[in-house]
Amino acid sequence: MTHLNRLLALLKKKPKTWLTLFGLLMPAVGFGQDASASSATSDSPELLLYTAMALVVIVAVLVLVVALYTLTIIKVIIRKEKVSERADQGLTYEEGPSFWTRFNQKMTDAVPLEKEDAVLLDHNYDGIRELDNHLPPWWKYMFYLSIVFAVVYLLAYHVFDTLPLQEEEYQNELAVASEEAEARKLLAVNELDENSVETTTVEAELANGKNIFEKSCAVCHAADGGGGVGPNLTDVYWLHGGSINDLFKTIKYGVPQKGMIAWQATLKPTDIRDVASYILTMQGTTPASPKEPQGDPYEPGAAGQESGN
Structure with a gap:
């Protein structure tokens, strides 16, 4: 069967x-x-x-x-x-050692207790005898593996330069972090609007705002901001609010009923911020031919002076 x-x-x-x-x-x-x-x-x-x-x-x-x-x-x-x-067959069945027993014996190379006399040394320290046991094979295999690892490590890192050392890894991480920071900055720029905009004091950005103002805004407001077709931008009177948020909103959406076009399709959010910030730097200056005040006075932080009013 x-x-x-x-x-x-x-x-x-x-x-x-x-x-x-x-x-x-x-x-x-x-x-x-x-x-x-x-x-x-x-x-x-x-x-x-x-x-x-x-x-x-x-x-x-x-x-x-x-x-x-x-x-x-x-x-x-x-x-x-x-x-x-x-x-x-008239015989007695004797079961041999299990797989785990054979594997353990092979990995440890341990001498059975009944055969310890074969590896017993003559050393005797206060009745303590010493056995001449071999190193366990598993330990030797690990030692050989560490040698192979050391050789591979040496070739990979110091001979063929296929893998980066710690200094190079550090520089690579810095480069990745810089790229991620630029990506976050770009995301923040793309999300810039009249609610999140803040006045910039960076020289390059103010210079960009001045350049845009002279090319696109001076025709109505004069190069020195004194006003012409458009209102005077150097005094404290504003038709649509004088905060950075108000200026950003006015430039972005325009005032069609008064002839001011919307610039959101032409200027990037950062450009609108730069122009608005540059306009605020013109406050208190003396233009050549200032136009009469229009609108209501605006004082930053004054009660009732909120963005959008």
């Missing part, structure tokens, strides 16, 4: 074995159904990923348990068959 036939015969005699196998597999099936139901009602991809990973791990563990259980049954059947065969 083959081992498979013996296994089938054993399972027929012991139906509880089948029930055990089904009992091990049923939680996986039930968990799979629960996971499917929960995933159907969830829109989170992370939750779906974690659920799938948990299901895979649980099923893998259950399959491993079932496989070990099956192997144990097969091992018992084979052992019984060998015992029966030896009994028919």
